[in-house]
């Protein structure tokens with residue numbers, strides 16, 4: 531079905547909302563922060579446009595999508611890049627049939643007009659010039675202008691926005707006047723051991739417990755020394771190990787080294803080889819993450835702190 535909307539005599543072709551099976555697992559307080567930001571208390575109130583911050587692959591996009599869907603909203607994801615121009619965020623002209631200009635509404639404008647949620651994904655990849663055009667949308671004015679179509683697009687009361695940002699190097703520093711409008715900041719940190727296992731189980735349900743626990747433990751140890759290995763990497767390691775296992779007819783536990791190398795490269799293998807990796811057959815100590823003081827005492831051997839806890843493994 532093609533959807534369209536008419537604004538000041540101009541017909542806009544709307545984008546389709548995204549429908550993906552995304553579930554989020556993690557700290558409920560993070561979910562609550564996002565819901566609170568989107569809440570509108572009364573007529574004079576406006577929703578906030580939060581910034582979800584964290585390392586790549588920690589579930590920022592998944593969180594935004596899952597929370598929006600749980601509120602019964604349509605979700606429009608707009609992937610931001612270095613090349614995203616102001617008009618890409620709003621309305622682009624397309625040459626239609628019989629030489630007529632047709633106007634295509636971006637996912638953002640489609641959310642604005644229909645009262646959906648727009649996720650500006652990886653927003654800090656986008657240059658300032660594109661951000662500038664969104665300034666009025668992000669304060670109580672709640673509109674965006676299309677220079678191309680010569681119209682002003684006012685936000686539906688149900689329209690909500692959030693921006694995800696990776697804290698890696700390949701990004702722009704946003705100007706202050708934009709940063710101040712993208713509030714509050716919601717930090718997504720690495721999951722706990724128990725959450726990690728649930729995330730892996732959710733995404734790779736066909737993996738057996740042994741191999742799944744190994745990868746969960748590997749990731750947890752990497753998080754503790756702040757290596758940038760994420761749950762997404764874990765999902766990919768598991769999936770790849772299972773595929774190789776199928777092809778070679780050997781147990782997936784024997785392929786974890788290969789899979790870690792293929793997904794995380796040298797850095798992953800160095801980490802794996804730098805100490806005693808978690809033995810896939812050991813039962814894993816769940817309380818390990820409680821030892822905060824371990825962080826400082828770390829001499830760089832990621833598996834160090836396992837030596838003492840080995841005695842604690844419950845039979």
Ligand SMILES: Nc1ncnc2c1ncn2[C@@H]1O[C@H](COP(=O)(O)OP(=O)(O)O)[C@@H](O)[C@H]1O
Pocket residue numbers: 553554555556584585586587588589590591592593694721729732733761762765
């Ligand atoms: N907390 C989580 N809950 C559920 N899935 C997660 C979580 N974190 C990561 N994942 C999985 O890892 C992948 C990357 O998550 P994503 O939301 O794209 O991360 P980000 O946007 O932070 O880069 C997704 O495919 C998702 O299945």
Ligand SMILES: [Mg+2]
Pocket residue numbers: 587590591592651652694
């Ligand atoms: Mg993302």
